[in-house]
Amino acid sequence: MQLTPATPAFEATLRATLPAPVFRPLEPRYLEEPRGKFHGADALVLAPGSVEEVSTIIGRAQGERVAVVPYGGGTGLVCGQVAPDLPRPILLTLERMNGIRALHAADNVIEVEAGAVLAHVQDEAEAAGRLFPLSLASEGTAQIGGLLATNAGGVNVLRYGNARDLCLGIEAVLPDGTVLRGLKRLYKDNTGYDLRHLLCGSEGTLGIITAASLKLSPRPRATGAAVLQVESPKAALSLLEITRQVAAEGVSAFELIHRTGQAFLAEVMPQVRLPFGTLPEWVTLIELGVSAGPPPEELLTEIFEKAAEAGLVSDGVVAQSERQRLAFWEMRESIPVANRLIGAICSHDISVPVSIVPEFIDRAFRLVPDVGPFRINCFGHLGDGNLHFNVYPPKGEARSAYMDRAPEVVRRVHDLVHALGGSFSAEHGVGRLKVGDLEHYGDPGRLAAMRAIKAALDPAGIMNPGAVLTR
Amino acid sequence: MQLTPATPAFEATLRATLPAPVFRPLEPRYLEEPRGKFHGADALVLAPGSVEEVSTIIGRAQGERVAVVPYGGGTGLVCGQVAPDLPRPILLTLERMNGIRALHAADNVIEVEAGAVLAHVQDEAEAAGRLFPLSLASEGTAQIGGLLATNAGGVNVLRYGNARDLCLGIEAVLPDGTVLRGLKRLYKDNTGYDLRHLLCGSEGTLGIITAASLKLSPRPRATGAAVLQVESPKAALSLLEITRQVAAEGVSAFELIHRTGQAFLAEVMPQVRLPFGTLPEWVTLIELGVSAGPPPEELLTEIFEKAAEAGLVSDGVVAQSERQRLAFWEMRESIPVANRLIGAICSHDISVPVSIVPEFIDRAFRLVPDVGPFRINCFGHLGDGNLHFNVYPPKGEARSAYMDRAPEVVRRVHDLVHALGGSFSAEHGVGRLKVGDLEHYGDPGRLAAMRAIKAALDPAGIMNPGAVLTR
CATH class of the missing domain: 3.30.465.10 (Uridine Diphospho-n-acetylenolpyruvylglucosamine Reductase; domain 3)
Incomplete structure (x- = not known):
């Protein structure tokens, strides 16, 4: 289905119906995305103030077959919000509907x-x-x-x-x-x-x-956190089991962080405090939120001791204050920022069954060197089986010298994930970046059903064309 | 789209492809449903043993436009599994795929x-x-x-x-x-x-x-239950709030039972033990499952005491043994059986926002007498805002004498639910019984989208025709 651009004439008909605040200048922020992989092109920016105004815009767009690209906070990592190659689409931002x-x-x-x-x-x-x-x-x-x-x-x-x-x-x-x-x-x-x-x-x-x-x-009555050093992802998984035995449903988060992530922080964000002077190979960040029974610090200490006895944990810190707990999380949440400052060749947002995480990490760390002498930053949500597995050039070398090898790394990592019954997009979505992955790895029956649903609800193909499914 | 019956010739082509155990006699159980509202007609019963066999059957059915009615345990309460008026459909039972x-x-x-x-x-x-x-x-x-x-x-x-x-x-x-x-x-x-x-x-x-x-x-480490008498649904809601304050996420169930439900049990299932000699107007059944902190009996006693202090609860029993806990649940789970023995004129499976439950009960109890001198058995999952609101003839009178007034009761109750932002089917589904309700109360935009999806995925209209959407 042929799409048509949002022409000045089209805009004029909208201006005749919608109030002035709906029409916004095309600011650069609307055309960028965090990783700089895609860059948007000219678009008609509309910021409706009500569901009725959204309905009017979409109805007109459908009538004229003008593409509509929805825009939220712009933080998406798979280029779902940035459309470089559409005939002047409507960029529909929800920023005014924020009540x-x-x-x-x-x-x-x-x-x-x-x-x-x-x-x-x-x-x-x-x-x-x-x-x-x-x-x-x-x-x-x-x-x-x-x-x-x-x-x-x-x-x-x-x-x-x-x-x-x-x-x-x-x-x-x-x-x-x-x-x-x-x-x-x-x-x-x-x-x-x-x-x-x-x-x-x-x-x-x-x-x-x-x-x-x-x-x-x-709200859990009390929240606490600890960072514990583990020797391996397998040990981290055993630690998760102990954590659940001790804290049951009080486990709110269980994160795994590789040494590279800490090293990146030390390199480009020295203001972020790291919990250990010598950077351990693997660190887990555990958060508990409990409403009954012993306070979280006590539970975390029990977890630490049990895991140490079992030879799973070599060192650790249980946060003794809210400030310390927040510092742990600042460390964790700063990793994506540091990653961008370093500059990845490619990144992966994968999931596998939780029990298979150690096997994935083991195999993925071994396959990357076959493609190039890369640094790997692997971190993420171990408790969900969801890891971010990002690949960087050797220290001191330019990313550009290695970008041609990115597709090979991505293919090999995603092949491995697929073979392990996992997902090539655990939490970021498909966007425009992973449309090819979905085509390649997606179940054919599911893809056919998705296309049928898309055609049924959006026969003109105006809604975010090129995202999730090929146009 | 015209459907065609599963003729002997159609069956013969299936028999040529599928093994003998797939073909089952048409037992009466396939044509009945628990409430006796609908009765199935002749059908070709197929019991596939694998997903491939299901695929073969559905593919053939689609080719010949033969309707397929899926059949599970047969316990559905909205006649989704019973199709009285289809040209000899396939009744596809999953009973052999039970691994x-x-x-x-x-x-x-x-x-x-x-x-x-x-x-x-x-x-x-x-x-x-x-x-x-x-x-x-x-x-x-x-x-x-x-x-x-x-x-x-x-x-x-x-x-x-x-x-x-x-x-x-x-x-x-x-x-x-x-x-x-x-x-x-x-x-x-x-x-x-x-x-x-x-x-x-x-x-x-x-x-x-x-x-x-x-x-x-x-599994929570310990489970406990209590039955507490409350004066009103509003008091029950306050009790729920106290229960959550004391037991936080340890609250597994919070049920509300009207006196009529207990009276029905006393009348037709005297073997079921009731917790109180004099039947209270409202009883709550609370279940806790806890993994840390004090045992559930202690928490339930604390809840009981706090609620009694607040004037919410007049009497109660905290289960002192697993046997007693199970007896509470036997009482609760026997109510639907007793209901069927008494014989409802009509029943409702409604939900409203939890905070609005008392208003719903108050208004619903007042509107029924305008239609007839009926008994009301109201019970259900207060914590979810989900109530079963069933209406019965006066004691000693025949149901048949009042069945003509059922539609009026249903309409009024569902109108009330709709006005309160609730649902006319909280947990039972639409089936064939509530297709008209969905047409009447459903959001038109949602219905249009549902029809578009149905037409896209099932253009021949063979899958459970007449359930959820009109044929």
């Missing part, structure tokens, strides 16, 4: 607009004595609409689930301009196909999420 | 076939020291395929979510015979549209689930 519509503390539900920034939603929940547990490095910028559209993960998935699991209801505009009014705050509602879950993770290709009702949790 | 394919204890995942009975899956999980938390009255008969296809709820949703929330991956056959191979055991996998969630809750209208990988949980 908290309601907070129902007794129901543990918050209703927010798509443009609300995650940290703001977390703060609103906290002010009501509740927890909105979605948490990730970009939470100060990422917006709820984008987080749901990409089914974001982060550090608390182990305990609270992915973004979709926190979504009770959704308001959205479908590709023909129809408004989907599903902003319920029900814990049970079995009345037909679950379009909420279809839109979550569809990355803007099936419609635009304009608001959501989100599930809140009780 | 446990694998249990990955370290990953907290069990892979089971669709025909596995829920209680069997619970037992397998327990044998591995894990918990499969889905639990409902029909668990000795209901099968995993049907439970997922209807997104079953039950008593532990409060803590562990609905059936869909326990499903990590799915194997299914789509309406054109394509096999969807999505039996992954990953906690994070963001690679395109979530067909798992689309099939969960689609009630067999978009394909047939043949196997699933299911999420297991740690």
Whole structure:
């Protein structure tokens, strides 16, 4: 299906219907993405202020076959928000729809607009004595609409689930301009196909999420963290088992960090405090949130001691203050920033069954040297089987000299993941970056069904064309 | 689209391809459903033994436009499994595909076939020291395929979510015979549209689930229960708040039971022990599962005392043994059986936001007498905002004398639920019984999208025609 550009004439018809604040200048930020892999081209930037305005825009776009690229916080890592090669699309930013519509503390539900920034939603929940547990490095910028559209993960998935699991209801505009009014705050509602879950993770290709009702949790009474050195990923997995035995459902996060990640921080972000003077090969960061029984520090000490007795842990620090706990997390959350300062040749956001993580790491660390003399920064959410496996040039050498080998590394890593029953995109999504991977590794039956659904809901193919599925 | 019957000639072509055990006699059980509202007609019963055989059957059915009605444990309450008015359909029962394919204890995942009975899956999980938390009255008969296809709820949703929330991956056959191979055991996998969630809750209208990988949980170290008398639903809600304050995430179930439910048990199931000699107007049944801190009996006693101090609870019993705890649950789970022995005029499976439950009960109890002198049995999952609101003839009078007033009661109750932002089907689904309700109360945008998806995936309209959507 041929798309047409958003011409001045098209813009004029919109201007006749929509108020002036909807029309925004094309700022450079709309054309960039964090990793600099893609760069957007000319676009008509529209910032609607209501679901009705979104509906009007999408309806007109569908009528004229103008592509629509939804834009949230712009923090996506797979280029879902940046379209370099579309005939002048509409770049539809939700930034003006950023309100908290309601907070129902007794129901543990918050209703927010798509443009609300995650940290703001977390703060609103906290002010009501509740927890909105979605948490990730970009939470100060990422917006709820984008987080749901990409089914974001982060550090608390182990305990609270992915973004979709926190979504009770959704308001959205479908590709023909129809408004989907599903902003319920029900814990049970079995009345037909679950379009909420279809839109979550569809990355803007099936419609635009304009608001959501989100599930809140009780705040654990006390939170604590520890960093423990382990000898190997296998030891880390045994430590996870011990952690669960001791803290049961109190385990909120279980992160694994390789030495390279710490070395990168020491190199380019010396202001970030590292827990150990000599950098250990593997560090785990464990967070507990408990509401009954012994305080987290006591549980973490018990975990540390048990793991040390079992020969799994050689050294460790249990945070003795909230400040120290936050310092651990600053270390963890600064790794992606340091990574960008170093500059990766390629990066991977993979998952495998949790029990298979050690095998993946072992094999992946051995295959990379076959392609080149690269540094590997492997870190991530061990408790979810989700690792970020990023590959860098040798120290002191230019990234550009090795970029031609990136496809080979990516292919080999993703082949390995596929062979292990894993996923080439655990939490970042497909975007434009991994469309080829989905074509290659995706189950053919699933792909056919996805294409049928896309064609049924978006016959003109205007919604975020080129993301998730090939155009 | 015209459907054609499964003729002897059609059956002959299947017999030429499929082994003899696939072909089963049409036993009466296939044509009945628990409430006796619908009765099935002649059908070709097929019991495939593998996903490939399911694929063959569905492919042929699609080619000849023969309707397929999937059949699990037969416990569904909305007539999704019983089709009275189709030209001789295939009744496809999953009963031979009932194996446990694998249990990955370290990953907290069990892979089971669709025909596995829920209680069997619970037992397998327990044998591995894990918990499969889905639990409902029909668990000795209901099968995993049907439970997922209807997104079953039950008593532990409060803590562990609905059936869909326990499903990590799915194997299914789509309406054109394509096999969807999505039996992954990953906690994070963001690679395109979530067909798992689309099939969960689609009630067999978009394909047939043949196997699933299911999420297991740690078993709480200790479990305890209490029955507490409350004066009103509002007091029960305050008691829920206290329960959460004391036991935090240890609250596994929070049920509300009206006096009528207890009276029905006394009348038709005197063998079921009731906790109180004089039947209280409202009883709550609270279950805790805790892994740290004080034992559940201590927490329940604390809850009881705090609630009594606050004037919320007038009497109560904390189970002092596992036997007593099970007796509480026998009382709760026997209510649906007693209900059937009494014989309802109509029943409702509704949900509203938790905080609105008292308003719903108050208004619903007041509107019924306007229609007739009926008895009301209201019970259910207060913690989820999900109530079963069933209406019976006056004691000693025949149900048949009042059946003509059922539609009026249903309409008024569902109108009220709709006005309160609730759902006319919280956990049972739409089936054939509530197709009209979905048409009437469903969001038009959502219905249009559902129809588009149905037409895209099942253009011949063979999959469970007449369920969820009108034919």
